[in-house]
Amino acid sequence: MAGRGVVPEDYPPPVNSPAEFIKTSLDGEEDRIDIGVTIVGGGTAGLACANRLLQLLADDPDLMESLGEVPVAIVEKAKTCGGHNLSGAVMRPGPLEELFPEASREEWRTEGFAFGEVEKEAIYILPNGKRAIRIPPPPPQHNKGNEVVSVAALCRYMQRQAEEAGAYVLTETSASQLIVEDGAVKGVRSGDKGRDRDGEPLGNFEPGTDIASKATVLAEGCWGHLTGAAIREFDLAKGAEPQVWELGVKEVWKVPKPLDRVIHTLAGWPLKIPAKYHQIGGSWIYPMKDEQTGDDLVSIGFVVDLDYADATTSCHDLLQQFKTHPMVRKILEGGERVSWGAKAIPAGGYWAMPKLSMPGAVLVGDAGGMVNLAALKGVHYAIKSGMLAAESIYASLKKGEQSYGNYEDAVEDSIIAKDLYEQRNTRQPFALGLIRGGPIVNLMIATKGRFPGGRWKLHRNDAQPMFIGKTKNGYPKPDGKYIFDKLSSVFITGNATRDDAPNHIRVQKNVPREIAETWQWMCPAGVYEIPEDAPEEGLVDVTVNYTNCVQCGAITAKGGRLTTPEGGDGPLYQNT
CATH class of the missing domain: 3.30.9.90 (D-Amino Acid Oxidase; Chain A, domain 2)
Incomplete structure (x- = not known):
């Protein structure tokens, strides 16, 4: 590794992804829950999928009945849908208007999102x-x-619509494993609740349960635990940029x-x-x-x-x-x-999108990388992808199939792929720096990616050599009124992680100073801490204050791994 500098990917987290996140057999009928369609994640993509699917099923009572007592369920790890959702956000209104055509934009404002x-x-x-x-x-x-929205509040509105239409929403429930049997996704397993920091059961311990489904929608958003497992298990990123x-x-x-x-x-x-x-x-x-x-x-x-x-x-x-x-x-x-x-x-855009379907399951929204960096847009793509997934699942259920290739075709024919393809190379030139890369990006935008053309490569964030520089010298001192520190910021999120909860963050604890400083400064919640007596050079121990975590996912980009937290842990965002 001579000449590489200090690179985060050289210090990988202690994670055994297939063994931890894939379950290879489904429990018997007496030990599991059977649901028609399970949607993992109550963000805009998952909720759009639930609402659109229930609209279609409302006109098809026979198919609705065939899906059982619970035709559609949403598994959400936060205390409520939207509790872990955050965006700017200025939203293009079209897909939401299409999903709920009777709701006016004035009604949106009255609803508070x-x-x-x-x-x-x-x-x-x-x-x-x-x-x-x-x-x-x-x-x-x-x-x-366009419309200024709170994504957290929008999700709560969409949750209400889905529940009124017949969806069952399992809040405070994490999905810890993807169940893959005979080469197809058969459902998910919910996470255990009530273990202590050492993993031992407490008095209120509740074991996880297999949730068997005819179709599974992975709508976990950014850094989904099961999304990553599915991408590896089914080789969905083959041919894509990282x-x-x-x-x-x-x-x-x-x-x-x-x-x-x-x-x-x-x-x-x-x-x-x-x-x-x-x-x-x-x-x-x-x-x-x-x-x-x-x-x-x-x-x-x-x-x-x-x-x-x-x-x-x-x-x-x-x-x-x-x-x-x-x-x-x-x-x-x-x-x-x-x-x-x-x-x-x-932020990878079109070239970094994985394959969006596999036997028994699909990826929607941020789980599929549907963000337009040049336009600063993603919410309306998430809603549209959820709707397209619902229509594909409905058509496949009618045929008794578990193949969703028509969903990928629908995304490719939609505004999602059209927009992302036009901006397919606008992220990559910045690797040359702002001075050299900026003019190239302007050309890419002006020509909708045609000049300079081709396919520009992306490189993993954790492959970037790190050095200890001077950016920190400009940071203002917190005063608690206008300038705020990290811990007081975490406090106002309503973070409810138990002090004795199991640690859901995986990092190597003894790493070069450059890596430790990267984690300490990067984390917006103050999770990673370097002891005061740590050496200025060489290897240092890192303290992980995991109960501070707001589950932003940034650590996974720079050498660590955010894994499945206990359901109900993390922030409770209201108007973010």
Whole structure:
């Protein structure tokens, strides 16, 4: 490994993926639960699938009856659907309008998940911590007519619609294993509950249960445990580029005066421009008028590509630094922070999408990598993919089949693949740095990927050599009023992880200082800690404060692994 530098992938986590996440036989009928269609994940993709499938089944009572007492169930590890969901988000409304055609956009706002149609927008480059240069929005980022939403609140709305239509929602329930028998997915096994930190049963212990299904939908979002197992088991990523990731940290503020436009910044300050830092990212500021309370809210967030090389890069602290810019202070000062959260984002685009179906199961939404980096969009693709999956499953159930290749064809023929293909090479040139890569990206966007053409390679985030740089020198000191530390931020998420819960995070505990610093700075929740007496060079021990974890998934991009937590653990996001 001479000349490689210190690379996270050289320190892999202690995980035995096939043995841990794949169960090779289904329990007998007396020891399992039989469900028609099981959807793993109560995010926008999974809930769209449930709602659309129940719409189709409502007109087909014979098929509905054949699926048993529970035709459709959603397995959700959070305390409620939306509890682990976070996005900006400015959503293209089409797929949601298609799913619920009788609900007007005014009704969306009354329901509390939508905050107004975009009328004005502005994009800036920040050359430093004082100035802001406005630029024309690139074509993919035109947002006029789109809707500002809270994805967490949208999921709760979609959960209510699904339950009214007949879905059974199993909240606080993790899916710990994918059941694969005779080359096909037969269902999932729910995770145990009530074990202590050493894995021993407590007095309230509840063992997991096999959930047998005629069709399984993996809608786990980013870094799904069973999604990863399925991709490996069925070789779904064969021929695809490796998936790469970004990390977003978000705050919601109650502000004294309304914001009249959506704002984005691209690259530039507070990121480091020199290519050696490999820092790419940007920010958003969105107006949120709460029709229920009358409050003026603002969604503000910062996103960092996880391909960075400086171990001291911290998305949470970059957001705090971004807030010191005069343009941002003018919007937030006099206000109050009311929410915080963090989530990783699949950023590989079209070339990194895995095969979306396997015998007995499909992937939808972020699990299938359906995010358009150039347009900063993913929510409407998730909804559309869930609907297409439902239609494919319905057609296959009618035929008595478990093959869903028609779902892949439908995605390829839809706006999902069309949009992602046009932006297929807009992420990769940034590996050359902002100065060299930026103009190439502009050409890619202007020509919809035709020039420079071809297929540009992606490289795993954990293959990036790390060094201890100077990004941390710019982070402001927390004051608890405008600038916040990580632990106080985790506190307001409603994180409910038990202090004696089993550790769901896998990392090597004795690693080079560069790797330890990477994990410590990267984690927005302060999970990884380097002891004060650790050596400045060489190997150091890492303390894992796993009960802080908000399950953002970033650690899996940089050499660790987030595994299945106990159901009900983690944050309880409200308006993120």
